[in-house]
Amino acid sequence: MAMRKVYSEIKGMKVKEVPNYVKPMLSMDYVKKAFQRGLDNYNSKYIQTDSIEPLYHVCFGGMIFSYLVALPNERRHLAHKEHGNH
Template sequence: MAMRNFFNEIRGMKVTDVPKHVKPMVTTSNAKNFIQKSLDNYHAKYIQTDSIMPLYHVCFGGMIFSYLVALPEERPMFHFHEDLG
């Protein structure tokens, strides 16, 4: 809903006016508040309820991260095998 309101606000603006409109909204204090609020919500939703979901988040996040880190090294191998087959 907030994104829809934001897009409705900037829809009629000129491209040169958009940074002037967005810059006051994007500050380090707003980012810190957003991150802190998100972590508090995560803690209340998963940690305090003794949920198993944080373990899943760590496992799947670790798998995705390791895949993305190894991808640049594996990419030439994929192309090599495609050329052979």
């Protein structure tokens, strides 16, 4: 949704105006505030409502993370098998 908002705002601008619009968004202070806003929204949407979804987020996030960590090793293993050296 945020990208859609940014796109709709940039769409009406001239090319010379875009850097002045984007530059403040790249500052460390803006990123910190945006991250804090996201945490506050997550807290109000899931934590304060006693939802079970944060548990799902942790479980699926852990599965995805472990898959990504093991992926290079699996690719090396498959490449090794592909060459007939099992």
